[in-house]
Amino acid sequence: MHEAHGFSTRAIHAGQEPDPLTGAVVPPIYATSTYKQDGVGGLRGGYEYSRSGNPTRTALETCLASIEGGARGFAFASGLAAEDTVLRALLKPGDHVIIPNDAYGGTFRLFDKVAARWGLRYTAAPITDLDAVAQSLDQGTRMIWVETPTNPLLNIADIAELAALAHQNDAILVVDNTFASPYLQQPLALGADVVVHSTTKYLGGHSDVVGGAVVVDDEVLAEPIAFHHNSMGAVAGPFDAWLTLRGIKTLAARMDRHCDNAEAIAEFLAGHDAVAEVRYPGLSTHPGHDVAGKQMKRYGGMISFRHKHGEEAAVEMCSRTEVFTLGESLGGVESLIEHPGRMTHASVAGSALEVPSDLVRLSVGIEDPGDLLADLRQALGS
Structure with a gap:
């Protein structure tokens, strides 16, 4: 699907071409764990095992990348699984992250009770105050993590300004775009490096599926995320991916x-x-x-x-x-x-x-x- 097409056109069609065998306009649910190989190492379409890749999930990931204006999308079992994978893939013990001082409770718990035990350091700062964020930087800061609007106080971060601040300090900007959705806000176009979602929310849109997403526009970031996506294994199942795709069509x-x-x-x-x-x-x-x-x-x-x-x-x-x-x-x-x-x-x-x-x-x-x-x-x- 050409990126020049409008948002709704891409939401309905990106990664979802009619099935070449039957003409089905909706991607099939590939409920399989493994795939027949044409000889040792001879993979059909690159698929070998559904943790590593599944055609239904590929359709969703292609669509996610398209509607967020990114190069690569990754579909996860939940929003927190997506967040955890970003931290493990892009940071190491001892690194420092700035997070919102009004972050979603689950995100705070992930940093405070899980990632901190792994050796990650964090500081909570008011993301509406660029000076306060700048004062929270230290020599080990490798990431600024923001939600905008925040959950639940609906504070607004200036994505472009925070991206510039992050990049001036050899850090990356991660934006949780769950509240806005890709329809209302495009963080990558504003300078963000990574976008995360709980696809459970507006993308799925019908309170019937739990999932998460990560989208990037840089292959240097995509490679470690792809590796950890597979290695940590918290991937979206085919039915969950199919439900999320169904929701995105009407986003x-x-x-x-x-x-x-x-x-x-x-x-x-x-x-x-x-x-x-x-x-x-x-x-x-x-x-x-x-x-x-x-x-x-x-x-x-x-x-x-x-x-x-x-x-x-x-x-x-x-x-x-x-x-x-x-x-x-x-x-x-x-x-x-x-x-x-x-x-x-x-x-x-x-x-x-x-x-x-x-x-x-x-x-x-x-x-x-x-x-x-x-x-x-x-x-x-x-």
Whole structure:
């Protein structure tokens, strides 16, 4: 699929040419662990064992690279498996990484409880403050790791500025693009070296598959990632790859609807008496609004807000919604509500990354916007 084609065309067709034998327009699920060889070392299409390569996974990886504007894509069993492989492939014990001081709880746990035992050092810094990030650099810094927007506070990192800072200091920039999706944001085009995703979220889009992805545009980085992808083995299975491909086909259409609904809800919450603060990059009051407008196509489907009446009121509100489902994860067609402090970000409790106890996070789905607004209105008690 030619890179000159538009986003949706590539999302539907890249890596997914009709089957040459049957003409099937959807890639088959190659549910096989091994492949017949035409003599010793005579591989058909390069396939020998499905940990090393599977045609369904290849289709997904080709599509991932295309929609992120990269040269190589890698599909993993989960987003955290993707993150762990990036760390093992590109760093060594003793290296230093700067991470967001409001990182996703699972990412923080990976650095703090897993990678630190391997000898990796990290510093948590406010990624919205370039000077603070620069002051966190040391002689061993080899990577700056950012989410933008961040989870769950929706802070915005300036990807181009952080990429320049990283490269000036012999480090690479990794961007977790899960919240934005490739449709809304293209980190590689802004100077990032590595993009990671939880494909469980917007890429899969239907809350029915767990997966992760890494995309790079540099073969020097791709080679160690490919080696560790195979050697560590946390690869996407063929059915998971097929489900994720199915989701990607409608990514652009879904993201526009997610954004439409989120914009309406953010405006409603910003005017509600029970809401102390709304964290949504699309609001002009958001401190990262201008940067988001520069590097994002639209502002996404995630909203966080602080309940004016405190933690218990926030928790109670989460239990009162009827259209919004109380649950972890995000990015599916259905709207979800959660209390990060007790749910997705419980792993950062007591740390410097602890989130406000009165915070509520919404993953705004694609239902009728009137129903979503009515549900929040009754749950907030007005």
